[in-house]
Amino acid sequence: MPELPEVETTRAGLENTIKNFLIQKVEVRRRDLRQPIPVRLEGALAGTRIVGVRRRAKYLLLDVDSGEVLLVHLGMSGSFSVRIQEDALLKHDHVILYLEGGLRVVFHDPRRFGVIDLFASAREHAHPLLAHLGPEPFSDAFSVDYLKENLRRRKTAIKPVLMDQQLVVGVGNIYASESLFLCGINPQLQSDKVVNHGELIAAIRATLQSAIASGGSTLRDFLGASGKGGYFQHQFRVYNRAAEACFTCGKPIQIQVQSGRSTYWCATCQPIRKN
DNA sequence: CCTTGAACCTGCGGGC
DNA sequence: TGCCCGCAGGTTCAAG
Numbered sequence: 001m002p003e004l005p006e007v008e009t010t011r012a013g014l015e016n017t018i019k020n021f022l023i024q025k026v027e028v029r030r031r032d033l034r035q036p037i038p039v040r041l042e043g044a045l046a047g048t049r050i051v052g053v054r055r056r057a058k059y060l061l062l063d064v065d066s067g068e069v070l071l072v073h074l075g076m077s078g079s080f081s082v083r084i085q086e087d088a089l090l091k092h093d094h095v096i097l098y099l100e101g102g103l104r105v106v107f108h109d110p111r112r113f114g115v116i117d118l119f120a121s122a123r124e125h126a127h128p129l130l131a132h133l134g135p136e137p138f139s140d141a142f143s144v145d146y147l148k149e150n151l152r153r154r155k156t157a158i159k160p161v162l163m164d165q166q167l168v169v170g171v172g173n174i175y176a177s178e179s180l181f182l183c184g185i186n187p188q189l190q191s192d193k194v195v196n197h198g199e200l201i202a203a204i205r206a207t208l209q210s211a212i213a214s215g216g217s218t219l220r221d222f223l224g225a226s227g228k229g230g231y232f233q234h235q236f237r238v239y240n241r242a243a244e245a246c247f248t249c250g251k252p253i254q255i256q257v258q259s260g261r262s263t264y265w266c267a268t269c270q271p272i273r274k275n
Numbered sequence: 276c277c278t279t280g281a282a283c284c285t286g287c288g289g290g291c
Numbered sequence: 292t293g294c295c296c297g298c299a300g301g302t303t304c305a306a307g
Contacts, residue, residue: 001300034283034302058301076301077285092285111284113301129302156278165302172300219300239300260280262298 001219002074004137004170005211007058009230010080014060015053017082018097018105022049023064025098029089033109034075037095037116044068044118045097057133057169061124069121071129075113081106134166137204142168144197151191158194159187160259162204171204174217174239177264179204181238186270187263188256210235238264 002010026042038044045064052063062070072078083104089096095107095116107116119127135141147168154161161167162176171179180187183203185194194200211217211232218229219240233240237247242255246266254267 003300006300073301075284076299110286111299111301113283115302154277160278163301174300217300259278261301 001077001079002058002216003172003175003211004055004058004208005175005214005232006216006230007055007060007074007170008212009216010074011053011055011060014062014080014082014105018050018099018103019053020050021103022100023047023097024100027096027098028094029096030094030112033094033112033114033116034073035115035117038118041070041095041116041118045070056130057136057165058172059130063121067121068118069124071115071117071119071127072107073115073129075109075111075115077111078107078109078114081108132166134164134168137168137170137201137208142201144201147197147201151194151197154191156191157188157258158185158191159263160261161191163261168204170208173261174236175204175207175211177239178237179207181265181270182207184270186272187258187265189272238266240264 023045026045028037028042031037044066048064048066050062051065054061054063058073060072062072064070083106085102085104087104089106090108092110093106093108097105099105115129117129124130135146150167151161159176159180162171162179163173177187179200183196183199185196185200214230214232214235216230217232219233238253241253241264243252245251246253246269249266249268251266251268253264255262255264257263
C-alpha cells in the first residue's frame, strides 16, 4: 500500500502506541515474504524494549534496546495494526509482537511483497536494502542542483524516473502522477528536457506533505496503526480518475501505462510543450 | 551504465 | 450466481 505518506502515517501511529513498550513474545506464522524472515527474529526480539520508531524511504525502522533494528517494508499490501489480545487473528496476519499490557502489534500482508529483517544498528548504513537509496524528499540534499544533475543524463520519461528510489525516495505511483499534475509537467516529457526543477521539487514536497496531513491514502483496505484509514484519496487530482473531468479545466483525465504502471494526467494542464 | 518487462502473490471488481 | 480477466500503493532481476 505504501508510499511515503502511508509509511509515515504508520510510523507515527506505531510511535504513539507502542514506543517504550516491552516485547514479551514474538510469533511468526509465515516466514516466506519477499525474502524469508530471519529465523532468529523471535529469540532476538523477545525481552527487548521498543525505544524508537523511525522511517527511511518506505522502510520502517524499529529500534529496540538490545541495539538491534527491526526493518519492515510494507510492499504493496502490508499494514500494521495494534490490537488487544482478545481480537481474533486474521488470514495473512504473519507476524505478531506480544507487548506488555496485553497489546498485540500485527503485521498483515496478503500479497507477501513485504520485507522483515533484523540487524545491528551499527550496520544500518551498510544494509543492502538501505545503502543505495536516494535522498529523502524533504531533505536539503534533494536540491535543484542535485535534481538537474541527475535528470540530465536520464533519457526516460520523467514519471517513471520520479519513482526510482535511487533518485529520490518515497514517491510511488500515486504521488508521481499527483506531483506532476501540481507543477504542470507532462509525465511523458523526457527527464533531460525538464526545466522547472524547483517547481517539481516543491510539487513533490507539497503533495507528500498534504497526503501525510491526511493520514495517507486508503485505496482498498489500508489502515494506519491507529486503525483508521487515511483520506487523501478524496484529494486526488488525477490518480484513478481516467476519463473524469479535470478539476481545473474540465477536460477528461488521460491514462497510459508507462514502465508497466498506470499514469494519469491532464493533457491540457500538463501539455508537452508547456514545460 | 540505462531501460524495459517479467516475476513475485493474493484479492477484488467488472463483464459476460 | 459464478467464472475469467485485468488490475492493484513495490522491488528486483534478467535481458536488450
